[in-house]
Amino acid sequence: MTMYNSFETMIGLRYVRARRRNHFISFISMSSMIGVALGVMALITVISVMNGFEKELKDRILGMASHAVIEELNGLKDWQLVINNIKDHPEIVGAAPYFHAEGMLTKDKIVNGVIIRGILPHEEKNVAIVAEKMIEGDLNDLKSTEFNIILGSELARKLNLKIGDKVTLVAPQVNFTPAGILPRLKRFTLIGIFEVGMHEFDSGLALIHMNDALRLFRKSNPTGIRLKTNNILKAPTISREIASQLSSKYWVIDWTQRHSNFFRALKTEKTVMFVILTLIVAVAAFNIISTLVMAVSDKQSDIAVLRTLGASPKSILKIFIIQGTIIGAIGILLGVIGGVWLASNIETLVPALENILGYKFLSPDVYYISDLPSDMHWSDVILISVVSFVLCLLATIYPAFRAANTLPAEALRYE
Numbered sequence: 001m002t003m004y005n006s007f008e009t010m011i012g013l014r015y016v017r018a019r020r021r022n023h024f025i026s027f028i029s030m031s032s033m034i035g036v037a038l039g040v041m042a043l044i045t046v047i048s049v050m051n052g053f054e055k056e057l058k059d060r061i062l063g064m065a066s067h068a069v070i071e072e073l074n075g076l077k078d079w080q081l082v083i084n085n086i087k088d089h090p091e092i093v094g095a096a097p098y099f100h101a102e103g104m105l106t107k108d109k110i111v112n113g114v115i116i117r118g119i120l121p122h123e124e125k126n127v128a129i130v131a132e133k134m135i136e137g138d139l140n141d142l143k144s145t146e147f148n149i150i151l152g153s154e155l156a157r158k159l160n161l162k163i164g165d166k167v168t169l170v171a172p173q174v175n176f177t178p179a180g181i182l183p184r185l186k187r188f189t190l191i192g193i194f195e196v197g198m199h200e201f202d203s204g205l206a207l208i209h210m211n212d213a214l215r216l217f218r219k220s221n222p223t224g225i226r227l228k229t230n231n232i233l234k235a236p237t238i239s240r241e242i243a244s245q246l247s248s249k250y251w252v253i254d255w256t257q258r259h260s261n262f263f264r265a266l267k268t269e270k271t272v273m274f275v276i277l278t279l280i281v282a283v284a285a286f287n288i289i290s291t292l293v294m295a296v297s298d299k300q301s302d303i304a305v306l307r308t309l310g311a312s313p314k315s316i317l318k319i320f321i322i323q324g325t326i327i328g329a330i331g332i333l334l335g336v337i338g339g340v341w342l343a344s345n346i347e348t349l350v351p352a353l354e355n356i357l358g359y360k361f362l363s364p365d366v367y368y369i370s371d372l373p374s375d376m377h378w379s380d381v382i383l384i385s386v387v388s389f390v391l392c393l394l395a396t397i398y399p400a401f402r403a404a405n406t407l408p409a410e411a412l413r414y415e
Helices: 006-017 023-064 079-086 153-158 210-216 232-245 260-298 300-308 313-357 378-395 397-404 408-412
Strands: 068-072 092-107 110-119 134-136 148-152 166-177 180-194 205-209 224-229 250-254
Touching: 006 313, 023 260, 023 313, 023 378, 068 232, 079 092, 079 224, 079 232, 092 210, 110 153, 110 210, 148 153, 153 180, 180 205, 205 210, 224 232, 232 250, 260 300, 260 313, 260 378, 260 397, 300 313, 313 378, 313 397, 378 397
Parallel strands: 110 205, 148 180
Antiparallel strands: 068 224, 068 250, 092 110, 092 166, 092 224, 134 180, 148 205, 166 180
16 A cells, blocks of 8 residues: 555645646745755755865875885885785785985075985886876986986976976985085986876975985985775775784884875865755755645635545645655756756866856865866765655645644635
8 A cells, every 4th residue: 555545646746736826836836846956956066076076186195195005113124025925915906115205405596395205116106196197207217326306397397497407405414524514415307297186296296216315315225115905995904904914013004094184074074065055955845844834825725625525634634745745856856967967067067167257266276176076976866865855855744734734614614
């Protein structure tokens, strides 16, 4: 037995389709439907854009950082042995040693602080996307003892450098000489420029050969090993498995530990936006209450006639619940169609709008990502639809109860 029988459904549908004597009720009903549609469309679009931002940030941060790192106090002495021990792990797709330090780059009178990363070019391709993001030069041109350097595009622009120019790297260590304490300096030749689309890396990262970095900073061992897994979401589990295989003197740190606050903030922001935009649907649901309350007042005589013909209060209740639910369902359907279309095409619509207006919405100087990405998940669409449907269903309860409690004699007294 279905929840609503054919009689109740027929009356509910008729009330939705019928031209009302009171045109204001028709207007409120239509505005409720449009409000629900706009709310659902906005929710789907915004959540999809936030998913896109999260995905882009993960790809760019972890493309240049790492899924996990293995480190040891005072440098990783036997890094080649460690790589040999973990390379057979089925979920590790790349491992590369690296050296991490801070320094300053100077050209003429321009000085800029940088993060120095010493790498082995052939190994780095297995764990980072920098080789794919080169806009000038080639990562393989980094050769030991030649003291070449590769910079981010923003950093090269700040220092007014082009390929082939010389730049001085100032290390934080000092040299003790007969003339006194002098900073440690080394001239490097710019052989490449990369651009990953994140200001953090494009404006503050310099890549040099690992052997040159060790020689300049007078170290004998790299800082650690960078790992790439076949699934970034499983990186914490894989890191724990690797840690159990290695000696306790090694530290295995995954990306969720190094960037936990950043991605937790993104998740919190997404949740807050979901709640805020759900209020739009809630407002539209309140309009459905207004529509049904006025419809109940308008249909007092009809309700009385149905009661005298034998309709129970429960049947009257169902009639108006059906009417309100249909209004909400149509709005949700229109919102889903509009939201899915907008979320699927926003990456092309926004650039077109920027060209028309001559204005860049997301300036690369201010924002991590200058484009508006979208990553629609059907699970989000279903969740939004269900939440919106429940809100619309709840909005029908009070007016439907009011209709069910209508007394036929009172309603027909002045007819």
